[in-house]
Amino acid sequence: MSSTRRSVALLGATGSIGTQTLDVLRREPDAFELVAIAGGRRLGELAAIAEEFHVRRVGIASEEDRETLSELLGPRVELVVGSSGLSELAQSADIVVNAVMGFAGLPVTMATLESGRRLALANKESLIAAAPLVAQARATPGASVLPIDSEHCAIHQCLASSNSSSGYPDVRRLLLTASGGPFRGWPKERLATASRDDALRHPTWSMGPKITIDSSTLMNKGLEVLEASALFGIEVGRVDVVVHPQSIVHSMVEFVDGSVVAQLSRPDMRLPIAYCLGLPERLDHAWGAIDFTQPLALSFEAPDYESFPALELAYAAARRGGAAPAWLSAANEVAVEAFLAGRISWPRIVATVAAVMDQYIDDPLASLSDLLENDATARRLAHGILEE
């Protein structure tokens, strides 16, 4: 590794991506210094991370928790609260890891890019909802986005084989791989009976609850189609989904001459996290390394668009552009929350999103206030539909 120690802000430190990022940082104390963290409700965990890494700046979601956390942290730690706190922390390090869940991660994405820093992005929801605004913010000198999402991290690596750095005319299509989730192959009638526990049982990845449910509906893959298009500036017509149950090939790029470049590893999120922290160098830890002396079967199949309508909803939102992806993502967050709370059945998650999208009226999404308004409208509509 290079001799300069780079500072890291880890926002969403107590979650699945957060704890795996900490694992990477523990192995590289000479390369990185953790200077800021933020979390939501798991205050004890947050305080323990601050103590272990000697972090002096901590963010929390709610003013209500200030007193409890202040007591846990002691007087030497500066505490910031809410979305303005997240924005402040995002301007305090060389590299900002956005591991917050959902639309709440938006201030991190915007503040990191607008202040010209490296954004290691796990929080796909902010990029999807704010794509036109993020595109402007990425033009800030020094700003860059590196994707932690394993599929997009794979594509980032595969695109190094392209002769072009924008528009990618030599790329025929991006092939996003999908495990298929816990319900791959389930007939429609059985899907109607899927329980919360069934949906939380992902076959290959251990992740936070929201993304795990999104994987069960394939909404996660739909969101990733939008994410890939926004990240790489490639229209969704050139982004395809391929089901690959083993989660070994993390995604592929097909070039115009028919050549396909893929990235492979065992499923381990520490690999893409380390890639995003280390670039332009690679960190020397064999996370996810494959033992090719052992049998390895790789299979691929087409997604079942009929049983998993979330995929087509995402493509439709991408084609409409503007605020449509923000509506899709907001309505989905509301529906997933209701499912996790046991208030609705599994099929109602995507049915709710579809009903919200039926009411979408084109909006080009010109500003942040416009986005916040659209997000609030989509959420209000989703809540209304859930109460019917």
Ligand SMILES: NC(=O)c1ccc[n+]([C@@H]2O[C@H](COP(=O)([O-])OP(=O)(O)OC[C@H]3O[C@@H](n4cnc5c(N)ncnc54)[C@H](OP(=O)(O)O)[C@@H]3O)[C@@H](O)[C@H]2O)c1
């Ligand atoms: N997990 C994966 O393998 C994976 C893979 C690819 C992409 N991603 C993406 O990465 C993001 C995080 O996913 P995850 O699975 O790590 O989720 P998670 O386990 O639920 O963790 C979410 C984190 O966000 C924090 N948080 C929530 N609301 C917050 C707020 N208002 N302010 C500050 N912090 C807040 C949570 O804090 P508390 O827990 O303390 O409340 C927690 O630290 C998502 O966008 C997901 O789509 C995840």
